[in-house]
Amino acid sequence: MPGRARRRLARRTGLLSVALSVTACFLVVLSGAVGSVSVGPVDAAQIVIGHLVPGMPWMSDGTLTPLQDQAVWQFRLPRTLLAALAGAGLALAGALMQVTVRNPLAEPYILGVSSGASVGAVLVIVFGSAALGGLSLNVAAFAGALAACVGVAALARKNAELSPTRMILAGVALGTLLSAVTSYLTISTDAQNVVSVLFFLLGSVSAASMPSLIGPAVALVVAGVIAALLVRSLNALLTGDESAVSLGVNASRLRGLLLVVASLLTGTVVSVAGGIGFVGLVIPHFARIAVGADHRRMLPVTVLGGAVFLMIADLLARTVAAPTEIPLGILTAFVGAPFFLWLMRRDGAERAGFGR
Incomplete structure (x- = not known):
């Protein structure tokens, strides 16, 4: 790539990352102001800042009521942050899965990980925690996702190596079987x-709390660090196995690692937010069209774009049919499918793997 084009893409990546970061901060404030308890955007920002920075005068001068403080800090902020973490996690998992199987239509759910998590969660809902040895819903969902990951890896092995085609076929077959069980x-x-079952399967962050953010946050940081360390290997894998091997990349071992990382990231998100589709499919394509396929530029935009996308979806879920809340999976499908088709029609779509 010529130096001028590289600098232009780097500048675009920086500007887009800043714009997405500012949008995410704006959405945190806006989300804190939306709800049955009346709170202005400025008040919502003051409440968040007041909890993060001790000694702020507005926290004790009576301008903010305890009800407003509780509504923003204990209910609205956790669900907004969980939406951001879930969106970022699913988007990153989708990007890793697409390079793992070298298929632009790949996403975490194609490997049956979501279906495995759903089986675990539904077992707890139907039979109770005591029947499963005291496992909570979140732990059971995570265990189901991990079991699905192991199953796909075992079925996809050919001559002691992971086959991309077998991974897709095994994931589709196993996911269908697990969906039938659910x-x-x-x-x-x-x-x-x-x-309760349907609400979990369609996805929601309405039950978010500060402790529920820990799992997705840790998973996202770990997956992000691993992806950053492997960014050159990811770029090599895009060129094909033979080229990757010539560059010193063990393609089979790398695929196995990426499968585990993406599956555990998806399982962690699904265990706290339920089944949310289209994020892992649409957002990586958006990032590739915007800044190119180089993972050094694409992955940061993917993570930030996924966070903003699901934060907007959660805000719409709370307001479109208020006081009824729409499950996130329904909104992401309504927004994601047309957006996905629009992306396919753009001239830059081939950079995302379309039209080949």
């Missing part, structure tokens, strides 16, 4: 459990 559990359970 459907059977749903229709065979008591009526009062059906709503």
